Amino acid sequence: MDMSEIAKKLGLSESKQLILKAAELRRRADVQFDSSVIGVGEICKAIICLEIAASRMEVIFDRQAAIKLSGMSEKAYNRSFNSMQNSIGVKNKLDIRELAIQFGCIRLIPLVQKGLSLYKDRFIASLPSSRRSSTDITRPVFTAAAFYLCAKRHKLKMDKSKLIELAGISESGFASVSTSMTDLCFDVFGRITENKDSKDVKGNQELLDILPEKGRVEDGGSLFDDGEEPSACKKRKQMEKHACDD
Secondary structure (H helix, E strand, O other): OOHHHHHHHOOOOOOHHHHHHHHHHHHHHHHHOOHHHOOOOHHHHHHHHHHHHHHHOOOOOOHHHHHHHHOOOHHHHHHHHHHHHHHOOOOOOOOHHHHHHHHOOHHHHHHHHHHHHHHHHHHHHHOOHHHHOOOOOOOHHHHHHHHHHHHHHOOOOOOHHHHHHHHOOOHHHHHHHHHHHHHHOHHHHOOOOOOOOHHHHHHHHHHHHHOOOOOOOOOOOOOOOOOOOOOHHHHHHHHHHHHHHO
């Protein structure tokens, strides 16, 4: 199945420039990305190239339809997408100011910037020293989640689905990052009050899929190495106790 046929199945056949861009990315991936290592087939590779091209050209892309067409699970697709995007040197970026203008929330800019800065410091500090240098939280999902949480705390209407689409992440991945942010920076982002379901239990594992870690933790593992650092919840309680003492 060639790129044009796959694009047609995803409703992108009318965008010739997008197909050409995806084909260019696929040629780059053939040289720079060994898809056999993580079991990514040629069809899935083409689909990922189409999604990257659509994101860069600001064309609406149906990720759920793409995942279904790829024949992979959502988790496997997201992991393959992130690996391939990193390998070919393509990185989506979300600018806080542009988001604020797009959603009409200019006053959130300093709050989001403060929140991201605090989260970066606290999250890096919570990791074992051996993993701090390899952790990157500049990915779009962190900016989008911080923007959403600030808007929610200040009771501003926000199109969550649009933010998730701009971040190029699954809904569960977005939820995992949001939970991590509220655990570590509750003083800026507030707390998520909704009841957590079974999908949220895997939040730490999903964060590892989002972050470019060299090692891999098996399903059900923790984001933090056993015995080396306190959990996010424990750190939150320590911070709350310290605030009360002051």
